[in-house]
């Protein structure tokens with residue numbers, strides 16, 4: 001069998017490559033070069049990038065086999081997560097891998113900016129001993145304004161505390177009590193701009209944050225303020241920053257990131273008050289080793305079809321061990337449901353009853369949805385896009401849980417209402433020590449059958465002679481019956497035959513059976529080809 005192909009589009013640590021091991025074919029390309037990237041994507045199952053590769057809708061469309069995009073770092077602004085989700089492609093990052101490195105780089109730039117370290121260094125190496133020109137400022141007793149008090153912002157706050165500073169922050173999504181625990185006062189953006197002697201940016205680049213610190217904001221700051229950006233270029237508008245420094249409205253800046261990268265030519269580089277580094281926040285051996293190994297592990301899990309804790313576009317939390325066996329069961333029930341319904345339901349309930357219901361079972365709902373759409377949609381259906389497919393088709397989905405399960409330890413039911421008001425349901429369980437998958441209910445009829453490769457369900461008016469007719473017709477078409485169960489509500493009422501057979505029953509044979517026994521419905525289900 002061919003090994004899954006992992007395309008590494010930017011530098012990945014040796015440790016990361018080692019985690020991937022020999023089970024994958026690892027290919028390399030230069031992700032920043034579109035003419036290399038796009039053709040290289042044609043056959044890949046996984047793509048690993050850092051910040052220089054644009055994983056946009058065009059790139060995703062160029063990768064029909066792609067199952068996971070892994071960002072060996074934090075920021076996902078170079079990955080079109082919505083386009084990936086639509087295509088059923090999982091997106092993962094390594095959310096803690098480089099945060100210490102980014103925080104340390106921030107401290108370096110704050111201090112370098114306060115003490116003119118880089119400029120003095122360059123001058124001295126150029127033979128100039130200039131002491132008064134490079135007189136700086138202390139951090140002691142200064143007010144530091146942190147924009148974005150998330151993982152990196154918090155590490156920066158911790159590291160600045162011993163300098164004797166006052167910490168304030170702007171982050172409307174963080175509870176003030178959490179900030180207070182860290183000795184940080186949460187304020188409005190305007191207040192932070194007004195009060196801060198240093199401003200350090202730790203926001204993600206989003207529609208809201210792009211240009212957040214622009215001309216208007218830079219007219220509100222103290223003229224002695226120094227601004228450090230180790231987050232993303234463009235959050236602080238570069239043109240506005242240039243004018244503010246030029247006009248003496250801002251004292252200096254430390255920049256690790258730029259609106260367009262690589263950036264080797266910028267008006268900001270002409271200003272002596274500006275110290276710059278070429279996006280080095282995550283460039284330490286430690287961060288790269290962590291980022292590489294974390295994403296390699298995620299890629300392995302994703303390609304093995306397992307739950308990936310760092311996935312950013314899969315709903316639900318971590319999957320408990322005793323919930324995991326329920327996933328293939330729920331997916332099968334979803335497929336049987338759609339085969340029984342013959343159409344996509346307008347309303348779906350995924351019910352989980354029994355011991356596992358006390359856990360987070362949202363992933364069972366996802367698995368059921370994946371099954372529901374698996375045989376009716378051309379594109380790949382995954383845990384990632386299944387909820388989106390339901391939403392696009394206007395299917396209302398609800399997860400119902402209960403710890404009560406009278407007959408079985410755990411039961412999963414997929415129940416739906418069709419456009420004409422009909423109800424369809426199918427329930428299953430994992431039975432015995434070997435956890436054998438069993439269907440235990442179809443449309444209200446109790447039964448116990450194993451959902452093997454080929455199944456058939458017939459509903460009809462209970463009367464003698466039906467089993468014989470079904471057996472004869474299947475025999476005539478060389479379809480061997482593996483098992484058969486008959487269930488009914490009351491004698492002479494509605495009955496259901498559930499069959500497992502050794503080969504797919506052709507559609508015309510099902511029609512013939514339905515016609516001969518006058519069945520209300522006949523549905524064959526093929527879970528494997």
Ligand SMILES: NC(=O)C1=CN([C@@H]2O[C@H](COP(=O)(O)OP(=O)(O)OC[C@H]3O[C@@H](n4cnc5c(N)ncnc54)[C@H](O)[C@@H]3O)[C@@H](O)[C@H]2O)C=CC1
Pocket residue numbers: 073074075076095098099102147148149150151152153170171172173174202203204205206208209230231232256257279280281282283
């Ligand atoms: N220079 C470099 O090499 C590195 C840069 N980064 C950048 O740093 C950013 C922050 O990373 P983390 O702290 O790990 O992320 P995080 O998600 O832990 O923190 C971001 C914080 O920003 C806040 N926030 C989001 N949108 C906001 C808005 N519109 N207004 C105000 N606050 C908002 C959130 O509430 C959150 O607390 C990343 O998105 C990435 O772009 C990350 C690592 C290395």
Ligand SMILES: O=C(O)C(=O)COP(=O)(O)O
Pocket residue numbers: 050051052072073074075076098279281282283
């Ligand atoms: O992790 C991040 O968000 C970073 O900015 C680091 O980017 P990089 O992996 O060094 O290209």
